[in-house]
Amino acid sequence: MAGHSQFKNIMYRKGAQDKKRASLFAKLGRELTVAARSAGPDPDGNPRLRAAIATARAANMPKDNLTRAIKRGSGNDADANYEEIRYEGYAKGGVAVIVETLTENRNRTASEIRSAFSRHGGTMAETGAVTFMFEHVGEIQYSIEAASVEAMFEAALDAGADDVQSDKSSHIVTCATNELHEVAGMLEAKFGEPQTAKLAWRPVTTTAVDQDAAESLFQLFELLDDNDDVQAISANYDIADDVLERLTT
Secondary structure, eight states: OBOOSSSTTOGGGTTOTGGGHHHHHHHHHHHHHHHHHHHOSOGGGOHHHHHHHHHHHHTTOOHHHHHHHHHHHHTTOGGGOOEEEEEEEEOTTSOEEEEEEEESOHHHHHHHHHHHHHHTTOEEEOTTSSGGGEEEEEEEEEEGGGSOHHHHHHHHHHHTOSEEEEOSSEEEEEEOGGGHHHHHHHHHHHHOSOSEEEEEEEESSOEEEOHHHHHHHHHHHHHHHTSTTEEEEEEOEEEOHHHHHHHHO
């Protein structure tokens, strides 16, 4: 199992989503607010907001919450002035980690991210220290029920995507970052609204980890994910199936 996104394939967290709904909605709300502030509240003219709305709907975010977050971004709410800051580091076992945040207090966030790495055997690194191990891509996700593997592949190819990966639960379409919204729009016309459409860091190479390192890595993810400032976590871990099975049973 190779890891590269915030929620994908972290199966040790099964059953924990209900408990984290409030935190998830807070994170989605921040992205909606920042997207609306960056280019206006009209999703037709704001690709980032359109993608954020699709993600929020896929997570069943209440419509009132969604609307309120967009209004905050399009108004003059001083509390809506979030900074986008990326942190980089190494987890136990040498796994490269990228943490993307939206924060109104960079000192607090930096301190909390640093503490999380330290508590679980990792270290922070300078900006740019690990991003060379990843490629920045557009990523569009559909449920596996949205289309057959063949239909999704053909449609993604026609739309100009670079790759499609399908498993038992989803189709993941990747494309160049500057083509994300064009590709997503063409797929949406054929298959409906995607579950998510976003920019993501995808590992170019992966680092194999043993059970001890995997346990520490998942604990780090859990702690980071509990932080409302953290929007996405990317890492280049590779966990053998037998190790994963021991961790999740």
